[in-house]
Ligand SMILES: CC(C)[C@H](C(=O)O)[C@@H](O)C(=O)O
């Protein structure tokens with residue numbers, strides 16, 4: 127039986143994830159959905175945002191549907207989502223951004239780079255090591271190259287090899303993987319690339335880049351679709367994958383029942399696609415489009431539907 | 445006597461810098477302008493893009509007017525502009541982006557961070573150390589805070605302290621410097637900030653951030669004014685400052701005499717401002733605006749003027 131770990135998290139995560147879960151359950155009534163509570167609320171109760179048992183529970187699932195977690199400005203609080211990405215080795219962070227005339231997939235390396243955790247403090251400075259490994263670059267380069275091959279598009283390699291010797295390695299390995307997969311590729315400096323996806327989004331298709339560059343680049347690309355509000359994402363490992371909306375827990379609107387669940391539902395669609403149900407993923411997107419066209423939207427889009435009303439209408443449309 | 449080192453460099457640098465130099469010379473016929481040749485052309489001749497003597501010559505100047513250098517895809521070629529920034533300790537990279545309803549100054553830390561040069565290759569990985577020093581953060585935080593105070597605007601501190609412990613230090617020090625200078629400040633994560641300057645450019649004024657974040661952020665901000673083509677920049681140290689257009693050597697249009705010299709002329713205006721001639725800098729900007737309004741523009745802006753014609757018209761307007 128397929129087992130889905132459901133992690134609502136904090137804030138609007140608790141409001142949008144039930145809608146996404148309901149969509150999955152309506153398509154697959156036989157799947158087992160089980161909740162895992164991590165995040166700030168849990169931390170306030172227990173001083174642990176995420177226990178080893180939570181990690182084990184997540185590992186026992188076939189896929190994870192994740193909401194959002196609030197990160198308090200407490201230096202002792204370690205980011206829950208970073209811990210999960212590390213412990214589950216979810217090395218490929220996929221961030222699709224689609225709009226009129228463009229369809230970009232940012233494939234962000236999700237396990238090393240500046241997120242290595244190798245940091246120290248000296249008397250008069252603080253250091254963080256950016257790690258680019260052969261193994262890490264190979265698996266992300268291969269993942270992105272295969273995706274580009276499957277889509278029949280070229281690969282763009284975002285890097286800063288004119289400054290960082292570690293990116294000469296990244297660029298070399300990704301180029302080699304692209305050649306192996308039979309896709310053409312182009313290496314671009316990340317600063318120029320971040321500007322050019324705004325100027326010419328139609329020129330980009332699959333972009334592979336290191337961890338923090340992907341973090342920034344995917345937010346910048348969000349501008350092309352009016353912000354992060356409706357964007358889903360996937361964190362993929364060899365064993366397991368986690369799907370989460372790009373938006374956060376949004377404490378400012380949490381508790382009002384007006385959060386837009388589209389990013390969460392699209393994340394559920396990516397989950398379905400990942401598990402082999404590409405047709406269902408497409409039907410979900412069509413249902414979302416039909417609702418938007420008939421004016422059923424949450425207030426952020428100028429509509430009047432509550433989160434629950436949108437969810438109910440979506441289930442009906444499906 | 446004021447001595448200005450003039451470095452045309454490669455490509456269109458050789459075409460736009462003469463215009464900028466002519467503007468300076470027309471305002472200050474008594475200044476001494478001397479050429480320093482660095483860059484790719486020199487490297488092809490001598491296998492050195494920039495000698496120790498060139499560095500000494502630059503150091504002897506009161507300010508440097510810099511064009512652009514071509515960086516060939518040769519791993520043995522070290523970036524000339526990076527070497528100059530390091531050796532002259534030009535720690536503050538100022539990148540103004542102004543448009544209808546916004547006036548943003550990105551103050552990029554220009555001497556450390558991921559540009560530390562501390563890199564090594566192990567058997568199965570490559571590492572680069574991101575260095576955030578107390579001294580480096582203090583001087584850039586102070587520079588940006590004073591600029592914000594002089595402009596009567598708040599300071600935004602671009603950082604990724606939720607992931608990088610080195611940025612907790614950067615944020616703390618910049619916050620303290622803002623308080624000392626009596627300006628209000630806000631710390632923002634660089635990914636969210638890169639998106640938000642696009643969504644709400646009017647909310648940002650002076651932004652201080654670490655080296656590579658500033659590199660990316662200033663290119664992204666260029667989108668607000670249609671690209672990098674017309675943007676100037678300054679690299680400021682305690683002894684000396686260098687002024688350069690943000691655009692590169694543009695090999696594709698070099699040699700045709702059609703390059704737009706506005707970014708170079710604006711860089712010359714920043715040089716004048718830096719040396720205490722703020723009124724002249726303003727007059728130059730007014731002259732540029734009047735030319736644009738009367739339709740005297742280079743082909744990139746839809747006009748028909750050559751670089752030289754634009755330059756001649758500008759001198760006349762001044
Ligand atoms: C919250 C933060 C640690 C995280 C990251 O930097 O990866 C976020 O920005 C993201 O993109 O998922």
Ligand SMILES: CC(C)[C@H](C(=O)O)[C@@H](O)C(=O)O
Nearest residue numbers: 288289317515523525526659
């Ligand atoms: C050419 C390159 C080394 C340089 C940098 O990264 O600083 C450029 O991008 C810039 O912004 O001036």
